[in-house]
Amino acid sequence: MDVLLSVLSISCYEGLIFGLLTIGVYLTFRVLSFPDLSVDATFPLGGAIAAVLIVRGVNPLVATIAAFFAGSCAGTVTGLLNTKLRITALLSGILMMVGVYSVNLRIMSGANVPLLREVNSFDLVGRLLGLKGMALSITFAAIVALVFFILLHRFLRTEIGLALRASGDNEQMIRGLGSDTDKNVLLGCAISNGLVALAGALVAQNQGFCDVGMGIGMIVMALAAVIIGEALFHPRRISSVLLACFAGTFAYRLFITIALRLGMPAGDLKMITSLLVIVALGVPYMKKRLRHEWVPPAARM
Amino acid sequence: MGTPGGKNVREGFLIMNATKKDAVLQLMDVKKIFAQGTVDEVTALNGVSLTVYDQDFISIIGSNGAGKSTLLNIVAGVFPPERGGRVIINGDDVTNLEEFKHATYAGRVWQQPGVGTAGNLTLEENLSLALLRGKRRGIRAAINKQRRQLFYEALTPLGLCLEDRLTALAGTLSGGQRQALSLVMATISKPAILLLDEHTATLDPKTGQTVLSLTEMIVERERMTTIMVTHNMEMALKYGNRLVMMHQGKIVVDMDEEEKRSLAVNDLVTAFEQASGEQFKDDSILLSHR
Ligand SMILES: Nc1ncnc2c1ncn2[C@@H]1O[C@H](COP(=O)(O)OP(=O)(O)O)[C@@H](O)[C@H]1O
Numbered sequence: 170m171d172v173l174l175s176v177l178s179i180s181c182y183e184g185l186i187f188g189l190l191t192i193g194v195y196l197t198f199r200v201l202s203f204p205d206l207s208v209d210a211t212f213p214l215g216g217a218i219a220a221v222l223i224v225r226g227v228n229p230l231v232a233t234i235a236a237f238f239a240g241s242c243a244g245t246v247t248g249l250l251n252t253k254l255r256i257t258a259l260l261s262g263i264l265m266m267v268g269v270y271s272v273n274l275r276i277m278s279g280a281n282v283p284l285l286r287e288v289n290s291f292d293l294v295g296r297l298l299g300l301k302g303m304a305l306s307i308t309f310a311a312i313v314a315l316v317f318f319i320l321l322h323r324f325l326r327t328e329i330g331l332a333l334r335a336s337g338d339n340e341q342m343i344r345g346l347g348s349d350t351d352k353n354v355l356l357g358c359a360i361s362n363g364l365v366a367l368a369g370a371l372v373a374q375n376q377g378f379c380d381v382g383m384g385i386g387m388i389v390m391a392l393a394a395v396i397i398g399e400a401l402f403h404p405r406r407i408s409s410v411l412l413a414c415f416a417g418t419f420a421y422r423l424f425i426t427i428a429l430r431l432g433m434p435a436g437d438l439k440m441i442t443s444l445l446v447i448v449a450l451g452v453p454y455m456k457k458r459l460r461h462e463w464v465p466p467a468a469r470m
Numbered sequence: 471m472g473t474p475g476g477k478n479v480r481e482g483f484l485i486m487n488a489t490k491k492d493a494v495l496q497l498m499d500v501k502k503i504f505a506q507g508t509v510d511e512v513t514a515l516n517g518v519s520l521t522v523y524d525q526d527f528i529s530i531i532g533s534n535g536a537g538k539s540t541l542l543n544i545v546a547g548v549f550p551p552e553r554g555g556r557v558i559i560n561g562d563d564v565t566n567l568e569e570f571k572h573a574t575y576a577g578r579v580w581q582q583p584g585v586g587t588a589g590n591l592t593l594e595e596n597l598s599l600a601l602l603r604g605k606r607r608g609i610r611a612a613i614n615k616q617r618r619q620l621f622y623e624a625l626t627p628l629g630l631c632l633e634d635r636l637t638a639l640a641g642t643l644s645g646g647q648r649q650a651l652s653l654v655m656a657t658i659s660k661p662a663i664l665l666l667d668e669h670t671a672t673l674d675p676k677t678g679q680t681v682l683s684l685t686e687m688i689v690e691r692e693r694m695t696t697i698m699v700t701h702n703m704e705m706a707l708k709y710g711n712r713l714v715m716m717h718q719g720k721i722v723v724d725m726d727e728e729e730k731r732s733l734a735v736n737d738l739v740t741a742f743e744q745a746s747g748e749q750f751k752d753d754s755i756l757l758s759h760r
């Protein structure tokens with residue numbers, strides 16, 4: 170019983186924190202149709218910025234917000250590579266992923282920054298609410314998740330937000346209606362990577378260190394979470410899309426946590442995640458093949 | 471002002487203005503060459519000049535590859551013409567204006583129903599995007615009660631019951647319904663000119679007819695200045711007050727209402743052959759009139 174509760178509460182916390190990252194990935198992949206792979210580097214970028222600022226004595230909450238903006242800047246650059254230099258979205262993301270890796274090393278002046286002896290955002294909020302341990306982690310994660318849920322839920326239904334969604338759906342049409350699709354892509358990438366970096370900053374603080382390698386595989390994890398969320402809920406309204414991102418992440422983390430408890434070596438985790446995504450993406454095509462449906466040749470750009 | 475010469479010019483100008491309707495669109499020596507300097511070089515437009523007056527409804531007809539779509543793309547600002555050509559809409563030189571800044575000048579319905587509407591957005595979201603054509607988009611809610619009422623009233627005259635499906639995804643509509651929605655989206659915030667590019671070509675004849683009637687209704691009601699490209703000679707004769715025929719990137723026939731009223735499809739073929747100096751070969755046009 171205790172084990173079950175601990176597994177559930179860990180997954181709950183992770184579902185909320187990594188859910189922010191999943192929403193970020195959802196924004197680029199699904200809303201903008203801009204597959205941005207730079208996530209693997211902007212996640213630790215957020216952690217690095219927050220960690221270094223906290224070590225220097227900056228208020229941890231301010232450091233966390235700074236991490237969001239650092240991520241937004243990186244996202245904007247990814248968008249600029251695509252819109253101004255006409256580099257494909259995939260390659261823009263990969264170039265940023267590789268480049269920002271070095272930036273992260275520079276920011277941290279090394280491969281990691283320990284935070285165990287510093288006061289972090291969780292501690293601050295814990296003092297305020299009189300909570301600690303897992304209860305604190307979940308409460309703080311829930312507060313942040315709720316704030317961004319409300320903000321995004323509103324934003325995506327504003328005039329700008331709607332134009333942004335249309336840019337990913339029918340770029341030709343929305344340009345004809347007078348919206349600058351390049352700007353929309355920049356805005357979308359900025360928000361997306363801001364969320365990713367924010368998640369990185371919070372994860373680093375909660376685990377007590379930032380490591381340059383902590384972003385590896387994050388993009389695939391987020392994709393898995395998006396796919397699980399979509400499969401479970403078939404969301405249509407904005408609110409259900411956002412909830413599905415959190416729920417998908419929760420389900421994914423639950424699955425992983427259980428697998429690890431059952432003795433799966435931690436090193437196999439990334440492979441399992443990849444397989445999950447491969448199966449989720451490949452099965453619909455195989456099904457169509459079995460039904461002898463015609464499917465267009467694979468896209469390569 | 472003081473010289474008699476200057477005064478005359480001014481008077482002449484005034485008289486011109488009084489007798490002629492205002493020009494909404496002026497194309498001056500518009501050329502478009504694709505893939506210039508390569509083996510794939512195509513001259514899609516080869517010096518087109520055209521003046522479209524207020525409330526004109528021009529049908530453009532011409533064989534495949536004549537440059538009809540390219541012409542509309544230039545008016546909509548998708549790409550600029552070659553240097554030397556000019557595009558003027560409502561007195562503004564829009565020759566090199568970016569596409570998204572063209573929105574207030576040109577509203578468009580494309581051939582494929584998927585192009586004019588966003589399939590993953592609802593009808594009301596699509597209409598809201600169109601309502602803000604060329605306007606500043608802010609952080610107000612894109613849809614409110616007032617706008618929903620406006621959309622309801624805009625869709626009701628179509629007679630397709632779309633007004634009851636405001637929250638359905640546009641992708642769930644049939645081709646004809648999507649074209650009707652496109653039409654409303656293209657005209658709801660009244661751009662200077664409406665561009666229709668074979669917008670009934672992919673529909674079955676009956677649905678095509680419905681969409682055409684709706685087009686005529688909306689164009690008349692909103693007093694839209696319209697250019698309609700069609701592949702169908704009968705359609706070109708039946709609709710509009712002017713008929714323009716294109717061939718190999720040039721306008722070869724430009725008829726006003728009088729001239730076109732007495733015409734039959736066969737006369738149109740003769741007119742084409744005289745103007746272009748070529749035998750009429752495009753079977754698809756001849757066949758598609760039945
Ligand atoms: N984007 C483009 N790139 C290269 N060639 C094009 C492009 N668009 C049109 N063309 C060429 O220009 C010519 C005119 O095309 P288009 O205006 O589409 O003809 P129409 O609409 O009258 O059938 C054709 O030969 C076509 O192949």
Ligand SMILES: [Mg+2]
Pocket residue numbers: 538539540
């Ligand atoms: Mg065409």
